[in-house]
Amino acid sequence: METVLYAIVLLPLLASAIAGLAGPWVGRAGAHWVTILAVGISFGLSLWVLYGLVWGGLEPVEFTAYTWLSVGDLGLEIGFLVDRLTALLMVTVTFVALMVHIYTIGYMHDDPGYQRFFSYIALFTFAMLTLVMANNLLQLFFAWEAVGLVSYLLIGFWFTRESAIFANLKAFLVNRVGDLGLLLGIAVLAGAFGTLHYGELFAAVQADPERTVSLFAATEWRLATVAGLLIFVGCMGKSAQVPLHVWLPDSMEGPTPISALIHAATMVTAGIFLVARLSPLFEHSTVALTVVLIVGALTAFSMGLIGLVQNDIKRVIAYSTLSQLGYMVAALGVSAYAAGVFHLFTHAFFKALLFLAAGSVIIALHHEQDMRRMGGLAKYMPVTYATMLLATLALIGAPGFSGFFSKDAIIEAVAHTSGPWASLAYWLLLLGVFVTALYSFRMLFLVFHGRERLDEHARAHLHESPLVVTVPLVLLAVPSVFIALFTFGPVVMGDFLHTDGAIRVLAEDTGLQYLAAHYHGVLGFMGHALQTPTLYLALAGVLVAWLLYLGRPQLRAPLTAPLRPLQRVLEHGYGFDWLFIRGFTGGGRAFARLLARFGERWLIDGALVNGMARSIGRIAAGARYSQTGLLYHYAFVMVLGLLLLITLFVLRTLFA
Numbered sequence: 001m002e003t004v005l006y007a008i009v010l011l012p013l014l015a016s017a018i019a020g021l022a023g024p025w026v027g028r029a030g031a032h033w034v035t036i037l038a039v040g041i042s043f044g045l046s047l048w049v050l051y052g053l054v055w056g057g058l059e060p061v062e063f064t065a066y067t068w069l070s071v072g073d074l075g076l077e078i079g080f081l082v083d084r085l086t087a088l089l090m091v092t093v094t095f096v097a098l099m100v101h102i103y104t105i106g107y108m109h110d111d112p113g114y115q116r117f118f119s120y121i122a123l124f125t126f127a128m129l130t131l132v133m134a135n136n137l138l139q140l141f142f143a144w145e146a147v148g149l150v151s152y153l154l155i156g157f158w159f160t161r162e163s164a165i166f167a168n169l170k171a172f173l174v175n176r177v178g179d180l181g182l183l184l185g186i187a188v189l190a191g192a193f194g195t196l197h198y199g200e201l202f203a204a205v206q207a208d209p210e211r212t213v214s215l216f217a218a219t220e221w222r223l224a225t226v227a228g229l230l231i232f233v234g235c236m237g238k239s240a241q242v243p244l245h246v247w248l249p250d251s252m253e254g255p256t257p258i259s260a261l262i263h264a265a266t267m268v269t270a271g272i273f274l275v276a277r278l279s280p281l282f283e284h285s286t287v288a289l290t291v292v293l294i295v296g297a298l299t300a301f302s303m304g305l306i307g308l309v310q311n312d313i314k315r316v317i318a319y320s321t322l323s324q325l326g327y328m329v330a331a332l333g334v335s336a337y338a339a340g341v342f343h344l345f346t347h348a349f350f351k352a353l354l355f356l357a358a359g360s361v362i363i364a365l366h367h368e369q370d371m372r373r374m375g376g377l378a379k380y381m382p383v384t385y386a387t388m389l390l391a392t393l394a395l396i397g398a399p400g401f402s403g404f405f406s407k408d409a410i411i412e413a414v415a416h417t418s419g420p421w422a423s424l425a426y427w428l429l430l431l432g433v434f435v436t437a438l439y440s441f442r443m444l445f446l447v448f449h450g451r452e453r454l455d456e457h458a459r460a461h462l463h464e465s466p467l468v469v470t471v472p473l474v475l476l477a478v479p480s481v482f483i484a485l486f487t488f489g490p491v492v493m494g495d496f497l498h499t500d501g502a503i504r505v506l507a508e509d510t511g512l513q514y515l516a517a518h519y520h521g522v523l524g525f526m527g528h529a530l531q532t533p534t535l536y537l538a539l540a541g542v543l544v545a546w547l548l549y550l551g552r553p554q555l556r557a558p559l560t561a562p563l564r565p566l567q568r569v570l571e572h573g574y575g576f577d578w579l580f581i582r583g584f585t586g587g588g589r590a591f592a593r594l595l596a597r598f599g600e601r602w603l604i605d606g607a608l609v610n611g612m613a614r615s616i617g618r619i620a621a622g623a624r625y626s627q628t629g630l631l632y633h634y635a636f637v638m639v640l641g642l643l644l645l646i647t648l649f650v651l652r653t654l655f656a
Helices: 002-021 023-054 084-107 114-133 137-155 162-193 198-207 223-238 247-253 256-263 267-277 286-307 313-333 337-364 382-396 402-415 420-448 456-460 467-493 511-517 521-531 533-551 553-571 573-626 631-654
Strands: 061-071 074-082 212-215 219-222
Touching: 002 023, 002 061, 002 074, 002 084, 002 114, 023 084, 023 114, 074 084, 074 114, 074 137, 084 114, 084 256, 084 267, 084 337, 084 467, 114 137, 114 256, 114 267, 137 162, 137 223, 137 247, 137 256, 137 267, 162 198, 162 223, 162 247, 212 223, 219 223, 223 267, 223 286, 247 256, 247 313, 256 267, 256 313, 256 337, 267 313, 267 337, 286 313, 286 420, 286 573, 313 337, 313 402, 313 420, 337 382, 337 402, 337 467, 382 402, 382 420, 382 467, 382 533, 402 420, 402 467, 402 511, 402 521, 402 533, 420 533, 467 511, 467 521, 521 533, 533 553, 553 573
Parallel strands: none
Antiparallel strands: 061 074, 212 219
8 A cells, every 4th residue: 555655746846857858859749748757646546445444344554755864852853644525626636737738739739838838737746745755744744735836837827928927926925924823723732742744743732732822922722723823824815815825816827737736636725634633623613613713604605705706717717715614614714624625625626627618718808818808709609618517507506516515515504503603604604605606607608698799710710629628627627526426315414524534523512413304315305405595695696796797787787886986995905906916015114215215225234334434434534633743742741641640649648
């Protein structure tokens, strides 16, 4: 088994090295074949591991590959832990990565950086597999940083574009904020328990859940709360939660396959995986879980609203990703880890499909991304339209589709959780359903329906994308529709993730446990949707989108006119970009200029360095007047000095 796990994680790394370093020898075809073959084998082996853990009687596998460094009792190791949670993520990551690799052949076929691109995406797959397969926080952190580094390279892949360079720098810097929180959280745990190994950490926390740590003038805080909040800051950065979400929409500057890879099953879901993996820690802190719930619910609703005013097809899907990540995080906040992980799983398929279908449209329109210059594409691109329609239905939670089961389970779990914050989160998530359906079908109607708004050159050459593009769309559409029908019961309502201790929940009356107790199969869950407002809010969103963009578009202007102030707020992303770029960054630069002008030039250079030199010069200039060169002046001074010494001697004798 160890050999299989080594192969899963190292094959993409080897393929990346071959495609990147042996480019002149393997050629363009060799670059894509070696990376696709490596990721394909990793996917097949991951599927075999998952099968063995679920049906083959295979026990969770954990081993240490080698010890890198020992500091006292703290061992810094590289090792692997593969349980059901890990195996599920391994299959998801490798399958989506495989589809992206195949799709890239068609999307990037004319790009001069073709081989470099395949090298990067294979390296990204390696980094993500290393992250989810780690058995300790040190390895997870190294892989966490590797994912961030490769995403920086991929977002700025077209480095001749100034906007791409700005976007990858923005992503890199914002993620450093989150990564600092994660690093501090790891340091707190290592300092308190002397280990970074998952099992040993969880056992130590379980043995002393009330342990405290001194912060802020000896104020005692529960260690689980401090570590949980710091680690969640890392999740907020990587999984783009408010306010550390600003990097993700700008990452659309990268090629479309990267948008699918980063936003679907890999980078942005790393934070969700991290919190789920550390559930034994978070379960001991009500404060940390409450913060997780609030941040997730606010992100789900507020980011969905911004999607309503976007005109770039990829940015609409990007804000959709932000919103869906909020749903996942909210699930973690009410201890519905299984529902959050399951939404991660289903979201990977239909969100990758949405991005790749959008890329198919962009290819057909010669890299046009503005939806206002599209329309009526359904008859020209039937496969792209059909698959994007299926993905959109999954996204809005249409009954029977994969997104329906995962998202409804989250909403219902929050609904059956007590507490005022849970009530607020429930209403935010519920309103998010309407918003999701509205912006999703707004995009679908603007792109594929209505009158054609194409330029003549695009219309003359418009046709369906080649098979190398459409086949991955079809393959992703299958799990987007059907995967939850077979997996929802065991994963969410069953003990799939609890049997081997991958996820631990301390409370015995969570909302998800309530749902599981009243679960009567997928048909019963679909029937239950008729009794909840979720389905009707989604239908209302679809109807409003149809009315404003197809049925009665003339109503759009008078209905939206009173909302212009809100529209401007949404178009500016609530001012977060201004806050970070003009506020923090601009303020920091202004403060640096102030220090340079008054601190460096006036105080250090002017007063201390040059000022001291000038003072010595002035003293020397004054002292030189005492050196006249005349003998009688020196004799006179000597006589005065002698008289002064005699006077002092006499006074000392008199008063002795």
